[in-house]
Amino acid sequence: MSPLAVPLVHGRASKYLDRTFNRQAMKILPGEFYATTEDEVIVTVLGSCVAACLLDPIAMVGGMNHFMLPMKHGDRDPDVFFAARYGAAAMEYLINNLLHLGAQRDRLVAKAFGGGRVMRGISTDVGGQNADFVREFLRNEDIPIWGEDMGGPYPRKVYFFPHTGQVLVKRMETTHNDTVYHRELTYIQEVTGKPMSGDVELFT
């Protein structure tokens, strides 16, 4: 079971053999992340969510997360600030897993994707906020951004090759992606509606 009220989990077992790229593919969903040393491809589909692809090109360790910030209840500073707690944890889960696999923090580079304006019926630009957060986090942490494709009105399918850092992005037709929309709507309700905190244990 995840220790969190809101799942931030290492990619569940959804590996398959991708015949186009002739290698193992790991598909990740909202709230998941995956880090690997293998020459695989990590795949995800993003609407307003964002995915950071991080890589240590020397150790050839790479990984991807897929998340969005909880909706803010106002523009007051503390609200704006604390909405980012979940995002910062999503980034740290991925970074720590990369470090466990042999990556060095000061060698990490990033590519960022998603953050599209695709949530119908929500006036806030949820995708834009997610994109801003990722850029600011990476800048704050001195992780160089090698490339990005964020914003705009479309969902994206992203293929990340962790051994080389190469990414293929397919911009999708908005109207054909109800699955992405519904999956993200459920996810944003989860991250917004539940308390965002992990377990606390005091040792006696």
Place this chain on the structure above:
Amino acid sequence: MGHCILTVDDSSTMRQMITFTLKGANFEVVEAGDGVEALEVAKGKKLSLIITDVNMPRMDGITLVQRLRALPEFKFTPILVLTTESDASMKQKGKEAGATGWIVKPFSPEKLLDVVNKVI
């Protein structure tokens, strides 16, 4: 006199969030980016609490707890571990090193302050 808390995390984003939470509750806060820097910052300071991450370059949080516990001035200072690690064996290592408590990220500001006030 007010309480001074040392917060140790290699992520500057995370440090900002922790400091923001603690300063909002009128604590004085000093920061360090890893275990090595934490030992330097802590030297000669009267700290009411130390909050540390686990995975950090140069010196990790568990080693930091061990090193602090070996110093007479920090033998009994409360030390909270604030981390993404929730593994039972990792928690056990923290406990054996001498940590006072373990908080899994993402942290809720209310819960963090609640624990801080409990252990100080």
